[in-house]
Amino acid sequence: xxxxxxxxxxxxxxxxxxxxxxxxxxxxxxxxxxxxxxxxxxxxxxxxxxxxxxxxxxxxxxxxxxxxxxxxxxxxxxxxxxxxxxxxxxxxxxxxxxxxxxxxxxxxxxxxxxxxxxxxxxxxxxxxxxxxxxxxxxxxxxxxxxxxxxxxxxxxxxxxxxxxxxxxxxxxxxxxxxxxxxxxxxxxxxxxxxxxxxxxxxxxxxxxxxxxxxxxxxxxxxxxxxxxxxxxxxxxxxxxxxxxxxxxxxxxxxxxxxxxxxxxxxxxxxxxxxxxxxxxxxxxxxxxxxxxxxxxxxxxxxxxxxxxxxxxxxxxxxxxxxxxxxxxxxxxx
Numbered sequence: 001x002x003x004x005x006x007x008x009x010x011x012x013x014x015x016x017x018x019x020x021x022x023x024x025x026x027x028x029x030x031x032x033x034x035x036x037x038x039x040x041x042x043x044x045x046x047x048x049x050x051x052x053x054x055x056x057x058x059x060x061x062x063x064x065x066x067x068x069x070x071x072x073x074x075x076x077x078x079x080x081x082x083x084x085x086x087x088x089x090x091x092x093x094x095x096x097x098x099x100x101x102x103x104x105x106x107x108x109x110x111x112x113x114x115x116x117x118x119x120x121x122x123x124x125x126x127x128x129x130x131x132x133x134x135x136x137x138x139x140x141x142x143x144x145x146x147x148x149x150x151x152x153x154x155x156x157x158x159x160x161x162x163x164x165x166x167x168x169x170x171x172x173x174x175x176x177x178x179x180x181x182x183x184x185x186x187x188x189x190x191x192x193x194x195x196x197x198x199x200x201x202x203x204x205x206x207x208x209x210x211x212x213x214x215x216x217x218x219x220x221x222x223x224x225x226x227x228x229x230x231x232x233x234x235x236x237x238x239x240x241x242x243x244x245x246x247x248x249x250x251x252x253x254x255x256x257x258x259x260x261x262x263x264x265x266x267x268x269x270x271x272x273x274x275x276x277x278x279x280x281x282x283x284x285x286x287x288x289x290x291x292x293x294x295x296x297x298x299x300x301x302x303x304x305x306x307x308x309x310x311x312x313x314x315x316x317x318x319x320x321x322x323x324x325x326x327x328x329x330x331x332x333x
Contacts, residue, residue, distance in 0.1 A: 006326045009177040010200035013126045013146060014105045015073045017041035018323045019200030020190070021149075021179060022207045022315070024077030024107060025157070025301075026283070027054040027290045030214040031062055033207060033315060035069035040319035045075040045107060048094045054287050055214065059094055063101040076103050080111035092119075099123050107149060108140075109158075117144040128179065132160030134170050147177035149202055154183030156205045156243045156303030159233060168196055185308025187325035194326055203318070205302045210315045218295030222247070226306040245306075247298035 005017045014021075022029075022037035024047035031051065034044035044066070051062040066074060076098040078091055095106070095116060104123060108116050109130035117127050121144075128147040129140035137148050150167040151160040160167065164180050171178055177199035184190050185206045193201050208215050209223045226245050233241035234250065244250050289299035 006323070006330055008199040010147060010179060013128075013177065014043050014075070016043050018319055019194070019326065020319060020322050021045060021075070021107075021200060021202040023157075023181065023202040023204035024050075024075075025204050025208070026050045027287045028208050028213055028215050028301075030055045030212075031057065031066045032069065032214070033210065033212040034074055035066045036210075036212040036315040037207065037319060038066075038072040038074050039070035040316040041072070041323060042319045043073060043075050043105065044070075045077055045105075046098070046103075047077050048091070049079075049283070053283070054290070060097050060101065063098065063103075067101070073105060074103060075105040075107060077107045077109065078113075078116050080108050080113060080116060095119055099125065108145070109149075112143055113140055113145055114143040128177075130158075130181075131171065132158070132167075133162065137171050137174060137176075141174055141176060145176070147179065147199070148174070149179045149181050150198070152180070152182035154304035155181050156301055156305070159241055159243045159303065164193055164198075165196060168198065172197070182303055183305050185305030187321040189305070189308050190322045191325045191329050194329065201322075203305070205305045206309055206318060207315055208302070209309050209312045210318070211312065212315050215290050216293045216295070218293065218298070219290055219300050220312050222298070222300055223302050223306055223309055224311060226302060228304045228307040231302060231304050231306065243301060243303045245298075245300045245302050247300065249298045 008019045011019050018041040020042035022044045024045040026047050027050050029047035029050040034046055037044035048059060051057050052059055078095055104125040106116055106120055106127045108127055113127055113129050120127055126146045128149050129145045130149045130151055131137035132151045150171055152164045152167055153160050153162055179200045179202050180193040180198040181202040184201050184203050190201050209220045222245055230246050231243050232246040234244050235241060285299050289297040
């Protein structure tokens with residue numbers, strides 16, 4: 001736990017000392033990483049498919065494993081797109097278990113967050129929603145969320161189309177706490193985002209290159225070695241642009257969806273089936289590549305924050321430096 005606190009609306013909502021989220025990552029959010037970030041004063045967030053499918057834990061047992069390593073607040077990511085009834089029911093069960101295990105901060109994405117908001121409200125919990133532009137942010141606001149994860153064009157995973165400043169300008173009048181997600185690989189970039197007026201920052205790629213993350217060494221080293229221009233957007237993961245390191249394997253796959261897939265992705269009904277098909281196929285590839293120590297399966301997600309990442313180190317060191325930097329900013333203006 002940190003000795004000093006930089007308070008923002010987010011730190012009050014989450015009950016944490018540092019306005020920093022370790023973003024939920026498939027396939028890289030293992031229990032040890034989530035716990036390490038929370039124990040250091042930030043907010044570690046459970047990604048349930050990563051916890052169960054990649055790292056092999058029963059969901060409740062995995063939550064309790066994290067609790068054995070930290071008593072500090074943790075969060076949970078609920079991907080709420082109704083790609084299938086079975087998946088939706090499983091996500092509802094995971095949310096209920098998380099609430100029973102004491103989680104009170106949830107990040108929703110890829111759908112209407114209303115059912116999560118209503119369920120979490122029964123426990124006095126908080127919901128922030130991923131947004132890449134105004135229309136999705138407004139929809140989330142209309143459905144009762146407490147804050148927004150503003151996903152910009154430098155993010156890993158599902159990147160947005162606007163810069164951090166553009167998103168702040170576009171969403172600032174909604175009067176919700178905004179978290180800057182994308183392009184933050186070191187404490188200087190963290191402070192830059194906080195100076196803009198964000199209530200906190202979400203870091204993902206930076207925490208893959210840590211001792212606690214169970215990603216394979218070649219994956220971590222690829223992040224350390226990569227430059228900003230090595231990050232490309234592929235439609236072939238989920239049907240919408242996802243940030244990847246441009247490796248030989250990624251180049252051989254191509255970045256664009258095929259003609260049939262593009263047509264299906266435009267349909268109101270067919271887009272859900274097409275995204276599910278892409279996601280199921282990619283889930284196995286990403287899982288295998290993230291754990292493959294040979295480095296031959298070079299299919300690795302990362303954002304443009306690679307420009308600020310120069311070594312693999314403990315997660316607590318990253319949280320500590322960001323905390324020290326933002327406290328220095330507060331003292332010195």
